[in-house]
Amino acid sequence: MTAQILDGKAILATIKEELRGRVAVLAERGITPGLGTVLVGDDPGSTWYVGAKHKDCADIGLSSIRRDLPASSSLDDVLAVVRELNADPACTGFLVQQPTGLDENRILAEVDPAKDVDGLHPTNLGWLVLGQEAPLPCTPVGVVELLRRYDVPIAGARVVVVGRGITVGRPLSLILTRRSENATVVQCHTGTVDLAAEVRRADIVVAAAGVPGLITGSMVKPGAAVLDVGVSRVVEDGKSVIAGDVAADVAEVAGWVSPNPGGVGPMTRAMLLTNVVEIAEKQAGLR
Numbered sequence: 001m002t003a004q005i006l007d008g009k010a011i012l013a014t015i016k017e018e019l020r021g022r023v024a025v026l027a028e029r030g031i032t033p034g035l036g037t038v039l040v041g042d043d044p045g046s047t048w049y050v051g052a053k054h055k056d057c058a059d060i061g062l063s064s065i066r067r068d069l070p071a072s073s074s075l076d077d078v079l080a081v082v083r084e085l086n087a088d089p090a091c092t093g094f095l096v097q098q099p100t101g102l103d104e105n106r107i108l109a110e111v112d113p114a115k116d117v118d119g120l121h122p123t124n125l126g127w128l129v130l131g132q133e134a135p136l137p138c139t140p141v142g143v144v145e146l147l148r149r150y151d152v153p154i155a156g157a158r159v160v161v162v163g164r165g166i167t168v169g170r171p172l173s174l175i176l177t178r179r180s181e182n183a184t185v186v187q188c189h190t191g192t193v194d195l196a197a198e199v200r201r202a203d204i205v206v207a208a209a210g211v212p213g214l215i216t217g218s219m220v221k222p223g224a225a226v227l228d229v230g231v232s233r234v235v236e237d238g239k240s241v242i243a244g245d246v247a248a249d250v251a252e253v254a255g256w257v258s259p260n261p262g263g264v265g266p267m268t269r270a271m272l273l274t275n276v277v278e279i280a281e282k283q284a285g286l287r
């Protein structure tokens with residue numbers, strides 16, 4: 001058996017098409033949603049992500065505002081730009097690309113929660129815990145949306161989330177255990193005693209540990225869905241390439257696999273666009 005590919009790139013294209021319709025409705029009311037990005041320094045990976053987000057915006061008719069700051073910027077410099085974007089009506093939502101090398105929690109807390117397209121402001125994470133609607137983090141919702149688009153059963157599924165990071169693992173477990181998803185979640189982390197035994201019981205495995213090749217074929221239940229969120233950089237044949245958390249042999253055992261690149265990464269961008277449009281709709285009184 002060979003696994004079905006969960007093609008995040010294709011779903012990104014579909015979601016962009018769906019969003020163009022909603023952007024047109026906003027345009028009739030004279031509204032153009034605008035995404036702001038704040039990038040600190042010139043890390044090639046971060047620079048690529050930010051560039052891709054602006055290209056995505058242009059693709060569906062959103063405006064975008066880009067603030068690139070030097071690596072030498074202080075926390076106060078970044079906070080000043082955050083306050084400027086909070087006050088800018090052309091910027092309906094924005095994010096500060098991580099990592100900044102600065103106090104991320106301090107930066108996140110300064111963002112207007114109503115403009116928090118990353119869903120990472122402490123208030124919005126709090127609303128998630130409390131079960132009240134608010135912007136949600138892009139990568140975890142992207143994971144759920146990818147499963148939905150391929151009809152992978154979620155309700156009642158045993159899900160193993162590997163990783164407890166604030167951008168993926170932790171909020172993903174909270175999302176999957178809502179009544180609307182109804183999955184049973186085991187959250188694994190570096191303190192987990194027998195990761196293979198936990199993974200073997202799972203109908204869905206989401207690998208968000210940042211450890212290249214952590215999940216191997218022998219750990220996976222035949223027919224399970226395995227999603228790879230890992231984005232480590234490793235040097236292969238003298239070239240820097242992306243290494244996911246899921247080993248290649250998983251595709252021989254799993255029922256579904258997300259490729260990497262081409263899986264969860266594009267879904268993160270799709271959910272970011274969705275958050276930008278949704279926040280603009282809310283501001284326009286359309287939701």
Ligand SMILES: Nc1nc(=O)c2c([nH]1)NC[C@@H]1CN(c3ccc(C(=O)N[C@@H](CCC(=O)O)C(=O)O)cc3)C=[N+]21
Nearest residue numbers: 049095096097098099118138261262263265266268269
């Ligand atoms: N405030 C903040 N928000 C983020 O959403 C955020 C962040 N900081 N910091 C870094 C991570 C990482 N991230 C990705 C986005 C898109 C791809 C993506 O589209 N990757 C493509 C191409 C990968 C390639 O070939 O380089 C793919 O997987 O097919 C990956 C990773 C967003 N992040």
